[in-house]
Amino acid sequence: MKQGQKVKILFVCMGNICRSPTADAVFKHQVKAAGLEKHIYVDSAGTHAxxxxxxxxxxxxxAAQKRGYNMQELRARAVELNDFEEFHYILAMDKNNLAILQDRCPHQYTHKLGLLMSYSSQWDRYHEVADPYYGGSHGFELVLDLVEDANQGLLRHIMGGFIEKCDQGH
Structure with missing residues (x-):
């Protein structure tokens, strides 16, 4: 990554109306609270249009608004081919969407793909963020719980990279 370039994160679920926009809004809030909005760009997309x-x-x-997260400006979009080049982290909410991303991703960018829950520190039994679309309000609360924790882990990971660069004199 070049000096002054923003770290770009793309959260991905199926339709980009529940899980990935929730992760998007929560992460933007966490990035702003950490004073890193000049260094980190956040977006979300779906594997299906x-x-x-x-x-x-x-x-x-x-559910997000109850916790102080604003999602009103977000609009669903589909993952595009150039996203694989542009984003540094492309994080799927579940294994099915990760598999779709892996199928579509040009070989040279597959290292950017992963599961958001791999950054979780509190939810060992959850490897995926389940789709709450067909369930009740509890599912949306669980999505927020999982995303808040995993996003904190992701932010710590990214900040560790910033500290490493500073220590190396970059």
């Missing part, structure tokens, strides 16, 4: 240009699910927005 079901909901292009639609706002996040109302239930996801309601």
């Amino acid at each position: 079901y909901h292009i240009d639609e706002p996040p699910d109302k239930r996801a927005q309601k």
